[in-house]
Amino acid sequence: MTPSGHRAPTGGADRPSAADGWLDSVAGSAAAACQAPVDLLGTYLPMLADAAIHGRRPDAWELDAVRELGGHAAAQGVGARRAVELYLSAAWRLWRELPTVERSADPEKVRSAAEAVLRVLDDAVGALVDGHQSERREMIRHEEALRREFVDDLLRGDADVSRMVARAEPFGIDLGKSHQVALAAPRAAGGATDRAAVVLERVVVDRFGDRDVLVATKDGRVVVVVPSRSAVAGSPAPGADIGPVLHQELGRLRSGQRWRVAAGRPFPGAYGVARSYEEAREALTFADRLDLDADVVHARDLLVYRVLGRDRAALVDLVRDVLGPLSRSRGGAEVLLDTLQAYFAAGDVATEAARRLHVSVRTVTYRLARIAQLTAHSVAVPDQRFSLHAAVLGARLLEWPARPLPTDP
Incomplete structure (x- = not known):
């Protein structure tokens, strides 16, 4: 048993070890060929060699260690494809250098060793990819949380400037x-x-x-x-x-x-x-x-x-004093207010306003006269027209008359 309580790999005097240097050579050449950190192999190569010689499948704790290595690869920026290439490259290089296979003239023994290596390879690559994907999902969740927090602070505009500048750099x-x-x-x-x-x-x-x-x-x-x-x-x-x-x-x-x-x-x-x-x-x-x-x-x-809405109290007073009397109209303020808005949008042309409102020109002129009668403001008098237009814009901003004007703006 190992000090951690796990079963130690079986093997006799012919069991490969790192002491003879050949496993280190395989690991180094595979890592160099794939341009990946050699430490991502961990105990993977001894697992393969043990499978080829003794037919042993890896224990759960050994696959868990490979799964952790997959997470380390993701954290170091090594893509899943490159990590898998590293494991495949190490596998065929190990098979080529495996002393037991080289010395054996028994085809059945070679076939059994190959099957054992392929089973371990399948298990290890599956654990490696699973660990890599799990770490990537966690990294993406973390990055999304940082991104949402950064966007909120950036748009709110009340965060510390120097800190925001530093936080903005990773986002370009x-x-x-x-x-x-x-x-x-x-x-x-x-x-x-x-x-x-x-x-x-x-x-x-x-x-x-x-x-x-x-x-x-x-x-x-x-x-x-x-x-x-x-x-x-x-x-x-x-x-x-x-x-x-x-x-x-x-x-x-x-x-x-x-x-x-x-x-x-x-x-x-x-x-x-x-x-x-x-x-x-x-x-x-x-x-x-x-x-x-x-x-x-x-x-x-x-x-x-924005100018109109900046002084809300003044805007409420303007709408109430200028347009408030329209509420005394038999049809309410909405119809007359729509007429004013259409008239101003049409460039003070009654014919165009009538077309937009789908009414006759006579109806438009009658309503404008009624507005002048109720409000004492006529669209024909420049300063009064300006007050009417500003009040109409203010009414739309305040959503009046659909909503009552606030008593304490």
């Missing part, structure tokens, strides 16, 4: 450069964001390379971080935005899902990613609340809404 992100964030969100619930993330990562890497790009999922959306165009050599012209590129690729998915893409502006530094992400997130929120039909929205085009 240079936080000293300028970056832009785009968000892709399904227009309806149940969008396959994981599949979309895989597709977008492929197109982003193809367009920008594998440095300073990041694609992840967060809160049911796909987050895409890319370097700003000015930071990319040979980048496309300023008009070629990342938003349309991503939306075009999403349109090729076979799911038939409609997507909306929002792009923030590029900003430099560690906090630039978080700032661009916040802009893209706000742009998506504004697009949803304003019921915009556009599938691609840009934060730079929605800055006026």
